[in-house]
Amino acid sequence: MKTLSLALAAGTLTAALAGALSDSSAIAAPYKHVLLISVDGLHALDLANYVAANPKSSFAALAHTGIFYPNALTSAPSDSFPGFVAQVTGGTPKSTGVFYDDSYDRTYFAPASDCKGEAGAEVAFAENIDVDSKRLDAGGKPGDFRSQIDPAKLPMTLVNGKCSVVYPHDFVRVNNVFEIVKAHGGHTAWSDKHPAYEWLNGPSGKGVDDLYALEQDSLIPGTKVKTTGSFKAERDFDEARVKAVINEIRGLDSTGAHPAAVPTLFGMNFQAVSVGQKLPKAGPGDEAGLVGGYLDASGAPGNGLAGQLAYVDGALGELMVALKDNHLASSTLIILASKHGQSPIDPATFQPLDDDPYTKTPGYAFHIADDAALIWLKPQDRVKNLAAAQDYLEKSSKAEGIAQIQTPNALALAYQDPATDSRTPDFIATVNPGVVYTSGSKIAEHGGANANDRNVALLISSPSLKSASVPALVQTTQVAPTILRALGYNANELQSVKLEGTQALPATPF
Structure with a gap:
């Protein structure tokens, strides 16, 4: 049986960037901004292959002024929630208490139960808590999560004998980098695939100034098909949020309607690649004949996935140009990571x-x-x-x-x-x-602990960095203390960093 090895990912990128790798240069001062990008589903192998095949791409440009970690592992379980919680808290489920976006708590009660009956309830923080999950705006106003989340759909718990709803930010047991930045007077922003990413506000409830959340599971206009059922619809979904981040780079809020400080910490996730890996065939708005997933164990993408990778590469180029045009490129550290991989790469093993x-x-x-x-x-x-x-x-x-x-x-x-x-x-x-x-509607998934689930892309980049590949085994939990170090803050302000002893990424010059 063919399987992806960590060594393969490392060797592929080394070949792609042969002659370009060296020690990182020193940085005189901390960065003023960190732009965090999660390309969900992107393996280390995908990044290596893309750079090798497209040496003039945006991915390649980031790699040429960046430090690549080919042996980076995301959380286990490798679901979106614990995968991203790891990046922003520095913790695993051991300290965060987050195992999945759909999980269980033995002390909670069902939504609208008034905490009656036996304790123990499913805790699902996805499209199910939207006011209207069929709509792109989730039935509310993007940027105002309380207008998008229906409290009647939230689980309940007893707090000092009083029955209360559990918002997503109440669920994570530890603080995160957004809260730390806010505590130091910084401005924060994020965009993701569900209003449920309100959990980024953290236990304080105040972590993100500007949360631009759209609903990925909304219906494509004029159809009964979800956005995830079309390569093009998913690209459009991502692009709407790219525009929100560009607004923030330009000194506006995510909607572009009001002036705002350029965030100290901000970013977004991309869903296009993940859908390209999972969707078997073309959907509404797609060209006929597109197929998702991979062609073989080497990670050669089908034409549907290839288009998604090319889209994300172009979108990264948009963000890089916006930083340069607004004189922010040299003062911004870009961290490119992934919440999770996707399994399998080799279609013969499906x-x-x-x-x-x-x-x-x-x-x-x-x-x-x-x-x-x-x-x-x-x-x-x-x-x-x-x-x-x-x-x-x-x-x-x-x-x-x-x-x-x-x-x-x-x-x-x-x-x-x-x-x-x-x-x-x-x-x-x-x-x-x-x-x-699966019932047959997808050809790949994540959440598990195999190499294809966990060996994800991880790259930090800025114009002052020299290209390097660090073969050490690292964890995406190390992104969180790296963010704080880049901004000049003490990583031990993160509770999970102290509890789990999480270190910043190696070979960073700050």
Whole structure:
């Protein structure tokens, strides 16, 4: 079976930038701005291949004045929420308590329950909490998350005996870089795929001055198809948010309607590549004959994915030009990363399976499965069901493509003890490379712990940096302390950095 290795990613980029690698030059002063870009789904291999094939591209330009980390790993689980939480807090689910964008808390209650009944509830922070998820604006005003999120759809919890709704920012247990920047008097902004990214406000509730959130799962106008069902629609979705970031670079708010300080920390995620990896074929507005995913184990993209990569490259060029035109290029550190990878790269390994058998686990309360499965048991009777649940999962391993079952004692070592922690799953089932839990509407997924899920692109760039490739194994949690160091702040102001001992990225000159 062909699989992507970390060494392959490292070797490919080295070849792509042969002769250009050297030690980084020193920077005299901290940066005034950090522009954080997450290209969701982008593997280290994708970046290496693109630079090699397109030496005059925006990706290549960033690499030629940047430090590349070919052996960077995102979080495990590799879902969007923990993947991005890692980048901005410096923490894993061990300290953040965030395992997935759709998870479970043993102490929460269902939306609109008034905290009645038994404790234990699904916690889904995606399109499901929108006022109207069929609309691009989520039924509210972009930039005003409270107009986009329906509190009646939020989970509930008891706080000092009072039943209260749980906003996304209440969910993350630790602070983040946006809050630190705000505490030092800086201006902050971010744009992402759901209003649920309001969690970036952090426990203080005040982390992001300008949150420009559109709804990725909205319907394409005139159709009943979601934005994720079209290569073009997803590019248009990203481009609307690129314009918001350019407005911010120009000294306006995200909407372009009002003057605002250029953010100290700002950025956005791109969804085009992720959709290009997952979408099997052309949708509304697409050219006929487009196909998503990869052609082989080397990461050669299908024509649909190739178009998405080219779009993101062009959009990065737009952002770079805007920085230069507004005299911000030399004072801005660009960090290009990814919340998650996507599995599989090799189409020959693709194995679509049904995740319904997980619902039959003894003592079952909830599970989430993309290309791994996180399983929670009902807290009221979990102890008596643990052995039977483990036995059931072991017997289901072959049918469900399970490579390894992480049991409660193993999860207690990696994260927190599920017997005492309200968030840690009772079991996590990792899968054989290529297994995807799907009804057939997608050809790749993320969330698991295989190399294709976790080995993501990570590059820091500014005009004052010399090109370098650092082969050391690094984690995307190291992005957070690197951001603070670049801005001249103490990384230990981040709670997860102190709790988990997270270090800044190596070989940085600041």
